[in-house]
Amino acid sequence: MFGKRTSFGGNTPAAPQPARPAPAPATPSLDRIEAYRPPAAEPARSRPDEVLDLRSPSEARRDKDYFQTKSAIFNALIDSIDLSQLATMDQQSAREEIRDIVAEIIALKSIAMSISEQEDLLEDICNDVLGYGPLEPLLARDDIADIMVNGSQKCYIEVGGKVKLTNVRFRDDAHLMNVCQRIVSQVGRRVDESSPICDARLPDGSRVNVIAPPLSIDGVTLTIRKFKKDKLTLQQLVKYGSISPEGAEVLRILGRVRANVLISGGTGSGKTTLLNCLTAFIERDERVITCEDSAELQLQQPHVVRLETRPPNLEGEGEITMRDLVRNCLRMRPERIIVGEVRGPEAFDLLQAMNTGHDGSMGTLHANSPREALSRLESMITMGGYSLPSRTIREMIVSSIDVIVQAARLRDGSRRITHISEVLGMEGDVIVTQDIFLYDVLGEDGGGNLIGRHRSTGITKPQFVERARYFNEEANLVEALEKSNTEQRELLGG
Ligand SMILES: Nc1ncnc2c1ncn2[C@@H]1O[C@H](COP(=O)(O)OP(=O)(O)OP(=O)(O)O)[C@@H](O)[C@H]1O
Ligand SMILES: [Mg+2]
Incomplete structure (x- = not known):
């Protein structure tokens, strides 16, 4: 039988005595592992057709009128703002700049809105312009392991070991592509027909892969492995x-x-x-x-x-x-x-x-x-x-x-x-x-x-x-x- 090496002591050949000093006290130990208890039962397996509603109550109230209003305000905002200048600002200042302009547009167009509706709309628009649009609430949750976007209308997540379809959607393919472009541009890359595959990373360390048409036949596919801040022990x-x-x-x-x-x-x-x-x-x-x-x-x-x-x-x-x-x-x-x-x-x-x-x-x-x-x-x-x-x-x-x-x-x-x-x-x-x-x-x-x-x-x-x-x-x-x-x-x- 072919033997294995017998030296355990680092770069020098093994000596029979311990080669290193006594372990530092900070070395973790499993002494305190609790007696084994069977894990708490996980939720029953999700049905394949079940859609996870991830909308907040205010999001759930959004209807066709809301999206029409948002679209009108959004277009007016894009016309009156210098996006490249916005990119040089910190998040807080950029948000305030957008807030001022959106308030002006609402007044100018005489759109009837309550303060809370205005706040909600502003948040939504800021997520689109500064962040990752509909992905923002998913990225903020630490219990989600993976986010899988298959074209603009289908977004799955993995949570608690189960893959579930959510009701998170992008306006259209261009909206999804925009978000992808924003993600990959942070690592100095671009996705387009000539370079349809791209790996990137979010600022928090999450791993991102984008694959665009024509390789991905039914629209842009975005996959994010969320970075878990507190790794499991x-x-x-x-x-x-x-x-x-x-x-x-x-x-x-x-x-x-x-x-x-x-x-x-x-x-x-x-x-x-x-x-x-x-x-x-x-x-x-x-x-x-x-x-x-x-x-x-x-x-x-x-x-x-x-x-x-x-x-x-x-x-x-x-x-x-x-x-x-x-x-x-x-x-x-x-x-x-x-x-x-x-x-x-x-x-x-x-x-x-x-x-x-x-x-x-x-x-x-x-x-x-x-x-x-x-x-x-x-x-x-x-x-x-x-x-x-x-x-x-x-x-x-x-x-x-x-x-x-x-x-x-x-x-x-x-x-x-x-x-x-x-x-x-x-x-x-x-x-x-x-x-x-x-x-x-x-x-x-x-x-x-x-x-x-x-x-x-x-x-x-x-x-x-x-x-x-x-x-x-x-x-x-x-x-x-x-x-x-x-x-x-x-x-x-x-
Ligand atoms: N034993 C576990 N119990 C519950 N969740 C876990 C366990 N191990 C890993 N996870 C979670 O599963 C997800 C995937 O884990 P991890 O990145 O370690 O997998 P991987 O095999 O390295 O994946 P990949 O093949 O994509 O590199 C992470 O969100 C992680 O927190
Ligand atoms: Mg891995």
Whole structure:
């Protein structure tokens, strides 16, 4: 069997004594994780034809007359205001400028309106001129994970793990295009027929993708992954039932003992959230370098360097790829390298880094099972143009990756950690893995919510126990795995 590296101590070969000083007291611990309680039942699955009414009472009162009046005022405003000058003002001054002009227009046109109607109209117009129009109220809500606009008349959101159609609409395609243009212009880009695909970021860090006709056949499609200011913690994942307390303890130990971890999962399954959770257990004295396409991770340690890729400019020049970043990283004396998402040939550089003393490196990857993650990793390296025999690539994977953590968004919308699996070695040409923790789906309640449980697989001394011993975490690891296993046996009446 092909062996794994045995050095756990950073850039220098392993010494039998702990290489670092005692952990700083600020290192988070899971001691206070509450006893595992099944998560509160989530709301029943939404019916596919259900439309979520997100209008405020005043919005709900808006009728055809309101929109006609607004349109007339809006057009008059556009005629009398210098938009480029408005763009140079701060939000507050711009708002006041618009307020004055709108009040003048209302007086000039003798439009009958109460003060509250006027305020409401003003807010609406300001959102259109200065902000992101109908998206504003959605952007203001922290419980919305994704906003998906399919043409001007259909806007879906993901909230509480469920995708729901809302009654948020744009006036027409031009209105939606305008909002998209405003978003992408902030990162110096444009969307049009000649450049119909564009990635951007909102000032709050939310990730944006716009794809316009002719590529998007039924109108402009805008997708926003909302930036969550308060990232979920491992404690919260336990509270939501995404992982059991014992599973969370294993994850804490993996982060702490500098295991090389690959987080695998589908789109929106919670990979980045999980990666962020694991980084909480990195010691405060370690030099960490993060590489991301769009900076989402929020590391709390003081010694962190954050790097971000750059798309090509309008002339197609100046692109800095993830591979460029990971390679550059190696010249920056990192202790750990964290790659937001491994998508291409940078997989090779990350594995090399993991293999050459940058223990505790981590990354996420898009795959539906730990085994698929391994084969995706292999094909990324092959497609990156390395003419290495597949056995050599697999040996490299085996000697680099310690554990794969699988995240999934289940069919009821809940997010669970479904596997913690370790990469053991090779038998012949095949990579051998071993599941340590699993999530079993046991059934479904009346509301369409899945019922399941996390369990350890009975392995109480995984291969990374050696690593845990080196970092004085062996007893905690064995205890967590044994506890979960005992609970499991009791449940089965054994
Ligand atoms: N265990 C969880 N329980 C509830 N919500 C979660 C959980 N994990 C993640 N989320 C929420 O789900 C959304 C998507 O999470 P995240 O960005 O981590 O997914 P991802 O797999 O990295 O997505 P992508 O494939 O788009 O990069 C976020 O709003 C996040 O707050
Ligand atoms: Mg992600």
